[in-house]
């Protein structure tokens with residue numbers, strides 16, 4: 107088996123050197139004590155987020171975040187306006203639903219439309235590359251951080267390398283190595299996704315707001331909660347914050363994702379359990395959980411996996427328990443499929459590494475969940491702008 111250094115050929119600093127650099131939360135609390143550090147933050151925190159360890163790195167990420175906001179705001183508005191004009195110039199209504207091939211033919215040579223896409227994709231590529239390069243160059247230091255947390259509490263970590271089905275190895279969002287193929291996938295995802303949130307999620311406030319909107323079982327009893335596809339554990343932690351007395355589990359197919367999530371929880375003193383397990387085969391007993399939640403996982407799995415995961419949620423929930431999947435809207439919840447929306451979904455699928463986005467969008471997810479025997483309510487408030495929610499109760 108490769109050890110952690112030969113993996114990268116890194117000549118990173120020793121743990122002692124790392125410890126001497128440590129600042130921030132843990133170091134302040136532990137000043138003179140002989141401690142095992144699992145926190146290598148060097149430049150303090152911004153909210154709950156450990157600042158990136160070098161100003162240059164942080165500064166470039168700030169630039170990329172600002173650029174992303176520009177692309178998502180003004181550039182996209184300009185592109186959408188130009189898109190409508192092109193349709194009108196060619197005799198179509200501005201919100202017409204026309205075939206993709208025709209859409210490409212009409213817009214492919216327009217620099218305003220295409221630059222909004224290319225600008226977005228390039229920003230995504232640069233964001234990932236920069237953080238991946240940093241964590242690979244400092245591999246020893248961050249392996250040491252994770253190793254030190256692996257067997258520490260509060261909470262727990264279970265890793266099951268080798269369980270990853272082929273479909274989970276895709277580089278979703280063009281993240282290099284994807285969720286499963288890079289030992290630093292958790293770190294890379296955590297800092298990269300920060301850019302996705304436009305610099306407004308340093309305190310995980312997005313997931314805190316989402317957790318507040320999750321509907322509880324009609325009988326109000328919440329003792330155990332499961333978060334499927336928990337990634338770096340942002341929603342899992344938010345659920346624990348909302349229900350501090352509950353036993354909270356986050357599972358994900360990506361070992362590096364839950365390993366990072368656990369490291370973060372140890373650092374923050376959060377009693378949350380993480381396991382590398384499949385959402386379609388969670389290994390939990392029947393009727394075990396009061397709530398099963400998921401946030402933006404379903405559009406990233408195959409239709410076959412979606413079916414299996416819904417059946418698994420039904421199995422592990424107790425009668426009267428709530429399944430609360432949150433993701434892009436489909437079916438009755440979906441917005442009108444205008445040409446611009448169709449084009450945007452297509453390039454997200456094609457250039458942002460979203461292989462199942464179209465497949466997901468073509469199903470009515472509410473009806474699908476109901477077909478597994480859940481009592482479904484699709485009138486619950488949206489989880490977040492752009493994302494819908496479904497409250498599904500397992501019949502008592």
Ligand SMILES: C[S@@+](CC[C@H](N)C(=O)[O-])C[C@H]1O[C@@H](n2cnc3c(N)ncnc32)[C@H](O)[C@@H]1O
Pocket residue numbers: 274285286313334335336337338339340341342357358359360363383384385386400401402403406407411
């Ligand atoms: C977009 S991320 C989820 C974000 C996360 N829920 C949050 O609140 O930040 C999707 C996650 O689903 C995980 N995933 C994909 N297929 C899975 C499966 N079959 N079982 C468990 N996790 C899966 C991926 O590894 C990835 O971490």
